Amino acid sequence: MYSQIVMDHFKNPRNVGELADADGIGEVGNPVCGDMMNIFIKVKDNRIEDIKFKTFGCGAAIAVSSMITEMAKGKTLEEAMKITNQDVAEALGNLPKNKLHCSNLGADALHSAIKNYLDRKTGKIKDLDWDRQAHLKGSGPEGCYCPYCQKKIEEESPFCVFCGSEIPHEHDH
Amino acid sequence: MKTIYLDHLAATPLHPKVKEAMIQHINTIYGNPVADYSLGQQAGQVLEQARLQVADLINADPNEIVFTSGGTESVNHAIKGVAIALRERGRRIITSNIEHKSVLNSLRTLRLLDYQVTSLDVDNYGLVDPAAVEKAITQDTILISLMLANNEIGTIEPIRDIAKIAQKHQVVFHTDAVDAVGVIPVDVKDLGVNLLSLAANIFYGPPGVGALYIKKGTPVWPLLDGGMQENKRRAGTENLIGLVGLGVAADLARLEMPARLPHLQALKERLTRGLWERIPDIQINGHPNQCLPHLVSVSIKYVEGESLMLMLDEEGICVATRSACASGSLRASHVLIATGLDFATAQGTLLFSFGRDNTEADVDKVLDVLPPIVQKLREMSPLYKKINL
Numbered sequence A: 001m002y003s004q005i006v007m008d009h010f011k012n013p014r015n016v017g018e019l020a021d022a023d024g025i026g027e028v029g030n031p032v033c034g035d036m037m038n039i040f041i042k043v044k045d046n047r048i049e050d051i052k053f054k055t056f057g058c059g060a061a062i063a064v065s066s067m068i069t070e071m072a073k074g075k076t077l078e079e080a081m082k083i084t085n086q087d088v089a090e091a092l093g094n095l096p097k098n099k100l101h102c103s104n105l106g107a108d109a110l111h112s113a114i115k116n117y118l119d120r121k122t123g124k125i126k127d128l129d130w131d132r133q134a135h136l137k138g139s140g141p142e143g144c145y146c147p148y149c150q151k152k153i154e155e156e157s158p159f160c161v162f163c164g165s166e167i168p169h170e171h172d173h
Numbered sequence B: 001m002k003t004i005y006l007d008h009l010a011a012t013p014l015h016p017k018v019k020e021a022m023i024q025h026i027n028t029i030y031g032n033p034v035a036d037y038s039l040g041q042q043a044g045q046v047l048e049q050a051r052l053q054v055a056d057l058i059n060a061d062p063n064e065i066v067f068t069s070g071g072t073e074s075v076n077h078a079i080k081g082v083a084i085a086l087r088e089r090g091r092r093i094i095t096s097n098i099e100h101k102s103v104l105n106s107l108r109t110l111r112l113l114d115y116q117v118t119s120l121d122v123d124n125y126g127l128v129d130p131a132a133v134e135k136a137i138t139q140d141t142i143l144i145s146l147m148l149a150n151n152e153i154g155t156i157e158p159i160r161d162i163a164k165i166a167q168k169h170q171v172v173f174h175t176d177a178v179d180a181v182g183v184i185p186v187d188v189k190d191l192g193v194n195l196l197s198l199a200a201n202i203f204y205g206p207p208g209v210g211a212l213y214i215k216k217g218t219p220v221w222p223l224l225d226g227g228m229q230e231n232k233r234r235a236g237t238e239n240l241i242g243l244v245g246l247g248v249a250a251d252l253a254r255l256e257m258p259a260r261l262p263h264l265q266a267l268k269e270r271l272t273r274g275l276w277e278r279i280p281d282i283q284i285n286g287h288p289n290q291c292l293p294h295l296v297s298v299s300i301k302y303v304e305g306e307s308l309m310l311m312l313d314e315e316g317i318c319v320a321t322r323s324a325c326a327s328g329s330l331r332a333s334h335v336l337i338a339t340g341l342d343f344a345t346a347q348g349t350l351l352f353s354f355g356r357d358n359t360e361a362d363v364d365k366v367l368d369v370l371p372p373i374v375q376k377l378r379e380m381s382p383l384y385k386k387i388n389l
Helices: A004-011 A060-074 A077-082 A086-092 A106-121 A128-139 B016-028 B037-060 B071-087 B099-114 B130-136 B159-168 B238-277 B305-314 B335-340 B345-346 B361-380 B382-387
Strands: A023-031 A037-045 A047-056 B065-068 B092-096 B116-120 B142-149 B170-176 B194-198 B209-212 B282-285 B296-301 B350-351
Touching: A004 A086, A004 B305, A037 A106, A037 B382, A047 A060, A047 A077, A047 B350, A047 B361, A047 B382, A060 A086, A060 A106, A060 B305, A060 B382, A077 A106, A086 A106, A106 B159, A128 B099, B016 B238, B037 B065, B037 B194, B037 B238, B065 B071, B071 B099, B071 B142, B071 B170, B071 B194, B071 B209, B092 B099, B099 B116, B099 B142, B116 B130, B130 B142, B130 B159, B130 B296, B159 B170, B238 B282, B238 B296, B305 B350, B335 B345, B345 B350
Parallel strands: B092 B116, B092 B142, B142 B170, B170 B194
Antiparallel strands: A023 A037, A037 A047, B065 B209, B194 B209, B282 B296, B296 B350
16 A cells, blocks of 8 residues: 555654754644644754654654655755645655545645744744644644645535545545 | 454454365356256255355344345345335435445435435444434334444444334334344344345355345345346346355354354453553443444544554554544544544544454454554654643
């Protein structure tokens, strides 16, 4: 099911943990859709000097988290903002199609951490606690995304209005 | 590394005697049971022998057994067959929120054809309240379909009580007993149901073979149209070798059940006790007593089931998970959510189901390797830290 690179990052994840003195914290996903990812960054001279992650999720989610930290480390903020979820999936030797939905959130989490860093710098501190409560309740502002084209969709929609893919839901009754 | 197989609800290995019987017949029996020459008649005898064996397992009359391609077909046949047969009488069907997908999706199809579905809530153990069933019955209710034992949490429903209610209101009652027949004693006369679905691969028979019990006089239209096989109730040449396997497996289930049950129960208790002792913050799902004897559904908080499953697989242990990620869909198990579990906890659910080959050593291996795996994943989980701040 998973590529060897995915299994390697899943079994031996890089950069697990938190940074107590993080300059930016990113948080995406929610347990309703499957996965939740936190990214912590330390920024020096406009570069990501250190990065760590914590993830609640499947094998793919953990591998994605591990891979994004490897890809972002040492990059300038501009370079890091250009990394896409697609890049991460490719670096992992691709992910199963249904995993692109919840699990491939690495770049989003990284970008969220960078935005958080920039907001802090400009005095607009994102209210992480609010985010957190919403996530735990399972209705975060991130909502649900189409697994195939990544656009935001309605929670219960049977198909994606953007790309037309059918979206399976467990409670169809 | 020895593989420890703990997913007997998904499939079971063939019983050696089942395998032996199938191999023996695949070499000799190839006639079509509908043919009148002797080779066809021999095949017919084999078929009727299997029917008798299945009937004996559930205390039915042999001519009340219709062979199918498995549990899913049996359920589809029962639900759609009654809906079509009774379409003039009414259009409402009652079910519950924790049924198998074959039930849910059969009903989804019927809704397209203007049937209405009442889906009943369950309590925290997954039990359907018989009084709620009675309350839900309306003038136009034609069918009640409720499972005998749940395939995710193992809870055994009060089918006998509900069947009495159905009978009182003259509503046809189908029970999806796929995960119960061959595991626990099931007696259709005692239960009082009209229809019952079963599958061979739950009790050491081959996959792709099952049966539908149709009580004499129950109005059921065929699902598959064609020839006159199965007394005109299910067309298509029978899967003879598979049915030999089903028959022998049914025989063995009946004979070996008294020995199998305490063995399974002991393994279940050993695992449950060990999990409680060794892993904090867990929940065991399903009814504490009224439950399948071979199933343990455990929700491990702050971690996700697929990760657990993959790491156990590395240790040679095969288990099922009920997380959204592993299901191929985007949602956590509808059964666990229906019993009141929150989404995050439902995501961390593992499903162990034991079989006749499992040993205490298998359970001990799980109890050795699982706690450090859980700890490793919890260290990685943002939910763990937040809740223990």
